[in-house]
Amino acid sequence: MSLTVAEMQALVREGVPLAGAWGVEVLGFADGEATLRLPHREDLLRPGGTVSGPALMGLADVAMWVALLSLTGGKDESLTANLAITFLRPPAPRAVIAEARVIRKGRTLSYGEVMLRSEGEAAPCAHVTTSWAAARRGV
Amino acid sequence: MSLTVAEMQALVREGVPLAGAWGVEVLGFADGEATLRLPHREDLLRPGGTVSGPALMGLADVAMWVALLSLTGGKDESLTANLAITFLRPPAPRAVIAEARVIRKGRTLSYGEVMLRSEGEAAPCAHVTTSWAAARRGV
Amino acid sequence: MSLTVAEMQALVREGVPLAGAWGVEVLGFADGEATLRLPHREDLLRPGGTVSGPALMGLADVAMWVALLSLTGGKDESLTANLAITFLRPPAPRAVIAEARVIRKGRTLSYGEVMLRSEGEAAPCAHVTTSWAAARRGV
Amino acid sequence: MSLTVAEMQALVREGVPLAGAWGVEVLGFADGEATLRLPHREDLLRPGGTVSGPALMGLADVAMWVALLSLTGGKDESLTANLAITFLRPPAPRAVIAEARVIRKGRTLSYGEVMLRSEGEAAPCAHVTTSWAAARRGV
Numbered sequence: 001m002s003l004t005v006a007e008m009q010a011l012v013r014e015g016v017p018l019a020g021a022w023g024v025e026v027l028g029f030a031d032g033e034a035t036l037r038l039p040h041r042e043d044l045l046r047p048g049g050t051v052s053g054p055a056l057m058g059l060a061d062v063a064m065w066v067a068l069l070s071l072t073g074g075k076d077e078s079l080t081a082n083l084a085i086t087f088l089r090p091p092a093p094r095a096v097i098a099e100a101r102v103i104r105k106g107r108t109l110s111y112g113e114v115m116l117r118s119e120g121e122a123a124p125c126a127h128v129t130t131s132w133a134a135a136r137r138g139v
Numbered sequence: 140m141s142l143t144v145a146e147m148q149a150l151v152r153e154g155v156p157l158a159g160a161w162g163v164e165v166l167g168f169a170d171g172e173a174t175l176r177l178p179h180r181e182d183l184l185r186p187g188g189t190v191s192g193p194a195l196m197g198l199a200d201v202a203m204w205v206a207l208l209s210l211t212g213g214k215d216e217s218l219t220a221n222l223a224i225t226f227l228r229p230p231a232p233r234a235v236i237a238e239a240r241v242i243r244k245g246r247t248l249s250y251g252e253v254m255l256r257s258e259g260e261a262a263p264c265a266h267v268t269t270s271w272a273a274a275r276r277g278v
Numbered sequence: 279m280s281l282t283v284a285e286m287q288a289l290v291r292e293g294v295p296l297a298g299a300w301g302v303e304v305l306g307f308a309d310g311e312a313t314l315r316l317p318h319r320e321d322l323l324r325p326g327g328t329v330s331g332p333a334l335m336g337l338a339d340v341a342m343w344v345a346l347l348s349l350t351g352g353k354d355e356s357l358t359a360n361l362a363i364t365f366l367r368p369p370a371p372r373a374v375i376a377e378a379r380v381i382r383k384g385r386t387l388s389y390g391e392v393m394l395r396s397e398g399e400a401a402p403c404a405h406v407t408t409s410w411a412a413a414r415r416g417v
Numbered sequence: 418m419s420l421t422v423a424e425m426q427a428l429v430r431e432g433v434p435l436a437g438a439w440g441v442e443v444l445g446f447a448d449g450e451a452t453l454r455l456p457h458r459e460d461l462l463r464p465g466g467t468v469s470g471p472a473l474m475g476l477a478d479v480a481m482w483v484a485l486l487s488l489t490g491g492k493d494e495s496l497t498a499n500l501a502i503t504f505l506r507p508p509a510p511r512a513v514i515a516e517a518r519v520i521r522k523g524r525t526l527s528y529g530e531v532m533l534r535s536e537g538e539a540a541p542c543a544h545v546t547t548s549w550a551a552a553r554r555g556v
Contacts, residue, residue: 017182018191043156052157053200053219059191080192081526082548084362084501086222086389086409088382095507104366105406108525109498109550111405113391121341122360127381127389129407131499131548161512220387221409223362223501225528225548227521242544243505247386248359248411250503250544266520266528268546270360270409270503272387295460296471321434330435331478331497336471358470362501 003074005029011074012062019062022055025067032102032112034066037119040095041064049082049093051118056096057085060114060128063100067112068132071105078110091125092118108134142213144168148264150213151201158201161194165205171241171251172207176258179234188232190257190264195235196224199267202239206251209270210244217249220272230264231257247273281352283307289352290340297340300333304344310380310390312344315397318373327371329396329403333368334374338392338406341378346410348406349383356388359411369403370383370396420491422446427489428491429479436479443483444485449519450528451483454536457512466510468535473513474502477531477545480517484529485549488522496548510541517537520548525551 005026013020022044027035036059038044039132044055061080068076072101097119102112144148144165152159161183166174175198177183183194200219206253207215241251253267281289283304291298300322305313314337316322322333339358346354375397380390392406422443430437439461444452453476455461457534461472478497485493515537519529531545 004190006244015186016191017184017186018193021182043160045156047154052155052197053222054193054197057196057222058191061192079229080226082223082225082499083192083196084221086221086407086408087219088389090218103402110365113405124381127391127407129362129364129405221360223546226548227528242541250505252544263520266530266546268501268503268544293464294469296461296469299460321438323434323436325432330433330473330475331500332435332475335500336469337476339470357507358504360501360503361470361474362499363498365497368496 002134005113008066008069008074012066012070016062018058022058024059024062029070030072031065032067032071032105034063034070036063036066036098040093045093049118050090051093051096052089056091056116056126057083058087059096059098061130062115063098063114064103064130064132066138067100067102068110071102077135078132081109081131083128083130085128089125090122092121093096096125147205147208148214150208151205153263154257155201157197161197163198163201168205171206171210171244172177173202173209173239175202175205175237177235179232184232189229190232191206191234192226195230195255198235198237198265199224199239200254200269202237202253203251203271204241206241207249210241214217217271218274221271222267222269224265224267226265228262228264234258235264247278286344286347286352289347290344294340296336300336302337302340306388307344310345310349310383312341312348312378314341314344314376316374323371324400328368329371329374331365332368334394334404335361337374337376338363338394340407341376341392342390342408345378345380345405346388349380352389355413356410357413359387359409361408363404363406365404367401367403370399373397374403425483425486425491428486429483435475439475441476441479445554446483446487446545449484449488449520449522451487453480453515457510462510468510470504473508473543474500474527474531475531476513476515476546477502480515480531481529481547481549484517484519484530484534485527488519493502494552495549496552498526498548500545502543502545504543506540506542509538511542512536513542
């Protein structure tokens with residue numbers, strides 16, 4: 001049974017407290033894709049007014065998790081195995097939109113990418129690739 | 140002229156407000172290396188009690204910046220160009236120690252690595268590599 | 279003035295001798311995108327019959343270069359700054375198709391991704407992201 | 418029972434035919450570390466005389482495999498899951514030395530790094546991180 005957007009957002013904020021603290025919003029998800037939004041927050045800016053790198057990484061990490069959860073009806077215990085972010089241009093002092101998609105869903109390893117854009121801009125501010133491993137003891 | 144540890148910590152908390160909010164401490168730095176500490180904080184944990192990925196990424200990012208600043212007497216305007224983190228084992232619900240070192244310091248691109256460990260443990264919980272680009276308009 | 283496919287292929291095989299030795303073919307390119315083909319070759323297989331990792335990496339590297347050259351009429355002196363490949367499934371013992379696209383073209387740093395597939399298959403066997411730096415002395 | 422250097426080299430050249438074709442030599446290995454050498458070869462150079470990127474990636478890939486094999490007496494069926502290389506300076510038109518070390522050996526995922534240097538030089542020409550996954554059907 002599939003989740004509503006509100007249910008997914010509650011799930012994510014519970015599972016990743018930083019996402020809750022930052023007010024990350026789930027805008028939509030389906031079939032291995034997800035769109036999330038990080039609102040504008042003064043405490044996530046760097047001097048000069050760009051959104052800080054760790055905030056972008058955190059947003060991307062959560063976005064991929066939602067994309068994975070979209071394939072499993074909200075049940076997923078896999079963990080980030082690695083995450084690589086490339087910063088493409090300084091993000092504007094505005095909300096950031098993350099579009100995640102799963103490129104491969106495997107039983108023990110999954111992989112996907114996330115494009116990050118300042119809200120209202122076409123050009124991405126950062127690109128992320130990330131692998132997730134099934135949670136198990138003693139990997 | 141070289142900075143004191145207290146001066147470096149003030150510089151970092153001003154330049155990266157999240158580092159200040161999380162209470163990141165600079166323990167030492169010299170010659171392209173730096174050691175930082177992220178204190179134990181309930182709000183940086185994930186359910187299950189491990190330190191969240193974005194917190195580790197943020198710590199590593201700041202640690203590399205201090206390692207770069209150690210080579211330039213505290214003046215460095217370069218920005219993270221990319222950062223790749225691999226999670227090796229769940230970090231314990233304790234402080235995290237980051238040891239960063241610059242592998243290459245160039246005029247326009249620098250590169251280094253950061254090892255992250257739960258305080259008091261020998262085995263790393265994550266490993267980071269990261270490139271930094273000289274800040275300039277219109278790269 | 280834009281290059282023909284044959285001219286681009288000659289340029290690439292001259293600039294990257296391994297691409298010539300392996301018989302890499304340029305199938306098409308335009309506007310920051312490029313499609314290349316690595317023919318089936320026994321000497322590029324691993325035991326078990328999958329195309330070896332270094333061959334995939336080499337193909338991806340050349341594919342991104344063609345995508346960059348497509349934006350500049352065949353003149354590009356930038357060099358690979360980094361390349362990250364994730365292997366998604368064993369490539370079949372067949373030709374491999376690489377589809378590269380530039381995500382950001384900058385003056386000093388460019389960035390793009392490459393999807394690799396066994397010829398005739400929809401699911402990718404590997405995914406690559408790569409940054410390129412303008413060639414200059416003393417970076 | 419541990420392998421001799423000659424036995425390890427034979428194993429590697431059989432398992433990775435490109436390593437054999439390029440004449441990759443195993444110089445030593447122990448306890449999760451390995452040192453390999455890629456001889457100078459005209460056909461692996463790029464115009465300008467630097468060793469080509471794919472040759473460096475191939476060398477690093479094999480070096481990590483030997484480091485893993487050093488922990489298991491020569492029996493290892495894991496496969497490269499990802500590999501990320503950062504090019505630090507142009508490699509001289511000489512042999513290249515790779516020093517690999519395993520940072521984490523797990524049952525299903527292992528991780529390590531490789532430093533690459535032109536023979537006789539202290540400064541590295543490239544740095545690699547790589548994850549390996551236990552081979553199994555249907556990952």
